[in-house]
Amino acid sequence: MKRPTIADIAREAGVSKVAVSYALNDQPGVSEQTRAKIKAIAQEVGWRPSSAARALNGARARAVGLAVCRPPRTLSVEPFFMELISGIESELAPRSIALMLQTVSSHADEIELYRVWWGEGRVDGALLVDLHVSDARVPALAALDLPVVALGPPQSAGALPTVWSDDATSMRETVAYLAALGHRALARVAGLPKLAHTAVRDAAFEAACRAAGLPDPVVTHTDYSGEDGARATRRLLIAEQRPTAIIYDNDVMAVAGLSVAQELAIDVPHELSLVAWDDSPFTQAVRPQLTALTRDIAAYGACAARTLLAAVDKGAVTSSQVPAAQLVPRASTSPPRRG
Structure with missing residues (x-):
């Protein structure tokens, strides 16, 4: 079925296309009876103004x-x-x-x-x-x-x-919490480095670790996918000096990281603590449930x-x-x- 046009409405109403245009755009030039008839026909046939017509008339696109x-x-x-x-x-x-x-x-x-x-x-x-x-x-x-x-x-x-x-405040809270638990070797599986919020989190993470007197942390950037998050976690956990706590920049990577830890028979949380940024049903569906940074997205x-x-x-x-x-x-x- 083709899209109805002004010509179709004019033919059905027995008026000119100009009259239809006046009626549909609430302009003077037609009687109220004719305007009401034209609008009723337009509604019946499902007519909608084209985007080009709206642009020419300066109307909202909605x-x-x-x-x-x-x-x-x-x-x-x-x-x-x-x-x-x-x-x-x-x-x-x-x-x-x-x-x-x-x-x-x-x-x-x-x-x-x-x-x-x-x-x-x-x-x-x-x-x-x-x-x-x-x-x-x-x-x-x-x-x-x-x-x-x-x-x-x-x-x-x-x-x-x-x-x-304020992602910096959230990062400082997380580092302080992990340090209070006794963690000294922290790592972060981060998102894309060119993203502005990643840069804010990077700077806050490193500054918070310095403020807590922790050794220089390890930061690995990824594309946010579960696959890349798993690869980054695996590299961290098979390293000679592996972290005791990892913060992930999203929940998908945190769930993937938990799977890698279980694959390597590393006990979570006693040998490795995990924190996910952004809470979701994913973080509570796994076992153990993941500590998370939650916000109302x-x-x-x-x-x-x-x-x-x-x-x-x-x-x-x-x-x-x-x-x-x-x-x-x-x-x-x-x-x-x-x-």
Whole structure:
């Protein structure tokens, strides 16, 4: 079935296409009776204005864009993104605003995608995720005059409003907890080093270890996947000087790390303590249950969506700090076994 057009409505109503245009755009030039008849026919046939027509008329698209520069499989295995999207949708859906979601392979592709979406009137604004330490998307999107809200550290967002949490405070709390348990050899299986939040966590981890009087920690960067997390854990655990505690940058890698420890017959938590960043059902489905840094990711997404909608409405918009992740001790951490 072809998409209904203004010509179809005009033919059904027995009026000109100009009259239909006036009626559907609430412009003068037709009687109220004719306007009501045309709108009823439009609703009956399922007519919707095209994005190009909306752009020409300056009308709202009633959609916001979210491009993710990661492999599509990331969205199927990374609980963070699904929780984030659920929070975004909790603000958009009640307002009948759509979320345009697309994965891209590079920042250049992402910038071009936003140019197309904005130029064709397909979105009213955009959410920018996975900020880089030096991020070419920030000045490019600012130059488009597209309403944008970034999720991540403000220092990497330029003039864009951001929604962010204090990862440094969460990292200091975790290191202090492990040091209080008696751990001296700490390691971290981190995410991509070019990501701004990874850099914040890297710096905070090393500074917290120094403040606690611990030896220089080991940091291994990965792509966040379970496979890469398992490889990194295996390298740490077969090393001559293996850590007694490992902090993971996401829950997927922490679960994979637990499997590697069990594969090598290393007792968790007595020989090795494990901590996952971002709590999820994964961390509580395994045995032992994983100590985790928990935060309300859905609320994080909802805050970002509200901030973006305010920007779209030309309201006063400022950056928002959401609560930092809180440490929840479970069975995967304990004092290290002596001897």
